[in-house]
Amino acid sequence: MLGVVPVGIADKSGYPVWVQEPELPDYVPNVGMRSAPSLEAIAELQPDLIVTSGQLAPAWEQLRDIAPTYVISVYDQGAQPFARARDMLLALGGILDRQEQARQALADLDQELAENRARLEAAGLTGKPVALVNFMDARHVRVNAPNGQLQAALEGLGLDNAWTEPGNFWGFSMVGLEAFGDLAGIRLVAISPVAPGLAAQLEQSPFWRYLPVVSSGEIYQVEPVWAYGGVHSVKRMARLLTEALLAGGQSNVR
Amino acid sequence: MFAEVSSAHATAPRSGLPLRLPLAAAMLWAVACAITVMPWLDQMGLSAFLQAFALDTVDTSDNPGYDQVMIYYSWAPRFAMAILIGLGLGLAGAVLQQVLGNPLASPTTLGVESGAQLSIAVTTLYAPALLALSPDFVAVAGGLLAAGLVVALTWKLGFSPVTVILAGLVISFFLGALNTAFLLFHGEYLGNLFIWGAGSLVQNDWSQFMELWPRVLVVGIALVLLMKPLQLLQLGAGSARSLGANVGALRLLALLLVVLMTAFVVSRVGVVAFIGLAAPVLARLLGARTLAQKLVWSALLGGGLLLLADVLAQWATGWTDGKLVPTGTATALIGGPVILLALRTMKNDRHMPGENSGPARFIPKRYPLKPILVVGGALLVAVAVLSLGWAPGLEGWRWTAPANWQDVMPWRGPRLLAAMAAGVALGLAGTIIQRLTGNVMASPEILGISSGAALAMVALTLLGADQSRSIQLLTGGAGGAAVLLLLLALSRRHQFSGHQLLLGGVAIYVFMDAGLRLVLAGGGTDAVRLLNWMAGSTWLVTGPEAISLAAITLVLAVVALMGSRALVILPLGSSSARSLGLPVSKARLLLLLLAAFLTAAATMVIGPLSFVGLMAPHLARVLGQQSAIRQLLVAALVGALLLAGADYLARVVMFPYQLPAGLLAALVGGGYFLWGMSRHGRA
Incomplete structure (x- = not known):
């Protein structure tokens, strides 16, 4: 978003599956797992700046010995992740001497949210609350809670989150499908990827078929959006969600 | 073998049924049913509740x-x-305990559950089509493989009960380590496996039940038909044989049926540990004496227990804001105390597990100490040089000359030193525990000290605290010490006999495992990070940490060497030791504390899951070091060598991805141990 290509990234193979955007050039080397990157590989890259999350707090000292390290803690107990993410992007812009790009990126984001909101409002699609879920299996989903990053996308689009309980640290709750049994008049948005064969399994399950949201044909699906990311996740979700809602609901996932 | 069993056939079995047995079972069922039905009746009334069962299955309009x-x-x-699974597992557990003549046997201890779990994990990743075809087949195959491994390993030893349990446990840990390796690298994709692994009874419709009940029924009937011949086993293998029963074949058949039952269940809902263990224990504690009573009441208690556990799991799901609490976790909460209860009532005996089985009698040739120390030391230096100098970078493998080592030292030095220190600590702790219990299969892992430290870590993660290294260290240390205190309190009246300690440790291991599964089911990055630590990753050790760990280990090592006289005398028996002027209880306590601290120090670095504490002392014996002080020295050296090698391999084999060194050590160590066991069996 700031026009900077990283010299290295952790968990590169997961990126196209779960995140996709912003695009990652092929030549960027992999430095290992997100939870345990190879310090030696990072050191070899001789980075000017290391950006990491609070989850790697135990490694902070070692990372700081390699290069200046900026710890992004978007997720924290009781914090609003979107506000934090915006602050962090501006701060990062300051560090990289790209304040202008950072401000521009946020302005773009706000504009994107507003435009999509207008499209939804024009189509009269902002009424029903929306639940954003990742399917774990044919019965369990992670539902994005109001304290999650993607809440900002919903709010920006003028949509209500159908799930009103606060989630865990990352802003989701792991629930069985029955949690949606009492929720009539909502829309359910499945975030890709879903496991192969899931649609067939759901088709078989009377439990899924009886779900009010299924019988009313209010199932939508969007391409992968990293629900635990920064502001770009919000922008991507806003665009994809608007398109999905405009395209109309189904009675199953794809 | 066990006091319980021998006393049971010393006094003639009473056939009268004590009243408290049916009373307790009825109460269990009544409470469980009431709790689970009440909320619905409260919400909608009886008629609407009953109407639900007339629901049209096809027409949803x-x-x-x-x-x-x-x-x-x-x-x-x-x-x-x-209910179905509880009945099935209760029955299977009771049969298993009868067959093995061991009051703490269960499908879990045969490795069936870990085998089925690993099999499903591997199939999910590499042959999902097969899984879609028949999850049953996959799980049964895995369960059979694990149980078959146990049987094959213990075949030559005539299914000696203790050997079977220990082999089963080692295989269970080994397969668990493999499973962890898969989870680590595919965590995001195996989200559903986290839930499944923890035993979620959540149902989508009746199809699973419809598939399962005929299977459970058939296996159950077969088990009941085995009752008559099994009855003979109660008289002891020798008498049974003289009455014409083919003891080996009978045991094998019963084992096969138990494996089938367990795998059927596991393939549907995942690992529901402890029920197959707790139900028969409860039945016996409540006074079931004859075999028929044991089978019937174990099954009934199993059904009630699982029902209750499931209710608790659903409650807990409510308390934790919809964070899914799998039933398998709740069974451990019920099961853990039951095991400890059984442990308390078990009478003390002087027989240690392993004493009558093959491996303990295996005494290799003695060799002089010096050449072994020299060769081992040279190997250690070689590994250290290799580890510091030759490693892959982003542009391929590269040799760093010693003159330039200061460049790479921060990345390679501390973890190497820490791994070596942890190896020394585990080698010493393992030796102490093995000599103290007189059992070559004992280890800090099985004693549960490392599990205690890990459990504390899991708790820390559940609280969601941002963790610095020092807090991790403190918490883990406290956890290890707490387990030790618990075990000491439990075994106080048994004068710290090694027997109770081992079994208590196993109970705590399973307890800890359930806690871990709870965190994993909750999902998220917590799970991945915990898995990493549990598997024993050395990657974050800093220089000062490594040095302080090495210093602590050195001090404890000196203490251990000074205490080696007690290690020689204690295994001679309490009375001999006392007559030699040794304060028995006090010496045991001090040695156990020492072992606990050594283990805790090592666990901080390498996680709870390495077999080094089991393997190093064993290797020292194979290398011909029999006396206490020699075994301590060589075990420490071997431990350091093992973990230094594991750390190096962990760093380089999948660069830039890193394997946890402890996991690597556990894979190698588990394999070695199983091989050694079968070898000793033949000797």
Whole structure:
């Protein structure tokens, strides 16, 4: 978003599956797992700046010995992740001497949210609350809670989150499908990827078929959006969600 | 073998049924049923509740209240599943305990559950089509493989009960380590496996139940038909044989049936540990004496227990804001105390597990100490040089000359030093524990000290605290010490006999495992990070940490060497030791404390899951070091060598990805141990 290509990234193979955007050039080397990157590989890259999350707090000292390290803690107990993410992007812009790009990126984001909101409002699609879920299996989903990053996308689009309980640290709750049994008049948005064969399994399950949201044909699906990311996740979700809602609901996932 | 068993056939079995048995079972069922039905009746009244069962299964157009759908497709099948599985596992556990003549045997200790779990994990990743075809087949195959491994390893030893349990446990840990390796690298994709692994009874419809009940019924009937011949086993293998029973074949058949039953269950709902263990224990504690009583009441208690556990799991799910609490976790909460209860009532005996089985009698040739120390030391230096100098970078492998080592030292030095220190600590702790219990299969892992430290870590993560290294260290240390205190309190009246300690350790291991599964089911990055630490990753050790760990280890090592006289005398028996002027209880306590601190120090670095504490002392014996002080020295050296090598390999084999060194050590160590065991069996 700031026009900077990283010299290295952790968990590169997961990126196209779960995140996709912003695009990652092929030549960027992999430095290992997100939870345990190879310090030696990072050191070899001789980075000017290391950006990491609070989850790697135990490694902070070692990372700081390699290069200046900026710890992004978007997720924290009781914090609003979107506000934090915006602050962090501006701060990062300051560090990289790209304040202008950072401000521009946020302005773009706000504009994107507003435009999509207008499209939804024009189509009269902002009424029903929306639940954003990742399917774990044919019965369990992670539902994005109001304290999650993607809440900002919903709010920006003028949509209500159908799930009103606060989630865990990352802003989701792991629930069985029955949690949606009492929720009539909502829309359910499945975030890709879903496991192969899931649609067939759901088709078989009377439990899924009886779900009010299924019988009313209010199932939508969007391409992968990293629900635990920064502001770009919000922008991507806003665009994809608007398109999905405009395209109309189904009675199953794809 | 066990006091319980021998006393049971010393006094003639009483056939009269004590009243408290049916009373307790009835109460268990009544409470569980009431708790699970009440909320529904409260919400909708009896008639609406019953109406749910007349729900049209095909026509969804009349759109009934969603509550009724919930009852018919979710609550009722789940209720039925809990009862069915509880009955099946209770029966299987009772048969298994009878067959093995061991009051603490269970499908879990045969490795069946870990085998099935690993098999499903591997199939999910590499042959999902096969899984879609028949999850049953996959799980049964895995379970059979694990149990077959146990049987093959213990075949030559005539299924000696203690050997079977220990082999089963080692295989269980080994397969668990493999499973962890898969989870680590595919964590995001195996989200559903986290849930499954923890035993979720959640149902979508009646199909699973419909598939499962005929299987459970057939296996159950077969088990009941085995009752008559099994009865003979109660007289002891020798008498049974003289009455014409083919003891080996009978045991094998019963084992096969138990494996089938367990794998059927596991392939549907995942690992529901402890029920197959706790139900028969409860039945016996409540006074079931004859075999028929044991089987019947174990099955009934199993059904009630699982029902209750499932209710607790659903409650806990409510308390934790919808964070899914799998039933398998709740069974451990019920099961853990039951095991400890059984442990308390078990009478002390002087026989240690392993004493009558093959490996303990295996005494290799003695070799002089010096050449072994020299060769071992040279190997250690070689590994250290290799580890510091030759490693892959982003542009391929590269040799760093010693003159330039200061560049790479921060990345390679501390973890190498820490790994070596942890190896020394585990080698010493393992030796102490093995000599103290007189059992070559004992280890800090099995004693549960490392599990205690890990459990504390899991708790820390559950609280969601941002963790610095020093807090991790402190918490883990406290956890290890707490387990030790618990075990000491439990075994105080048994004068710290090694027997109770081992079994208590196993109970705590399973308890800890359940806690871990709870965190994993909650999902998220917590799970991945915990898995990493549990598997024993050395990657974050800093220089000062490594040095302080090495210093602590050195001090404890000196203490251990000074205490080696007690290690020589204690195994001679309490009376001999006392006559030699040794304060028996005090010496045991001090040695156990020492072992605990050594283990805790090592666990901080390498996680709870390495077999180094088991392997190093064993290797020292194979290398011909029999006396206490020599075994301590060589075990320390071997431990350092093992973990230094594991750390190096962990760093380089998948660069830039890193394997946890402890996991690597556990894979190698588990394999070695199983091989050594079968070898000793033949000797």
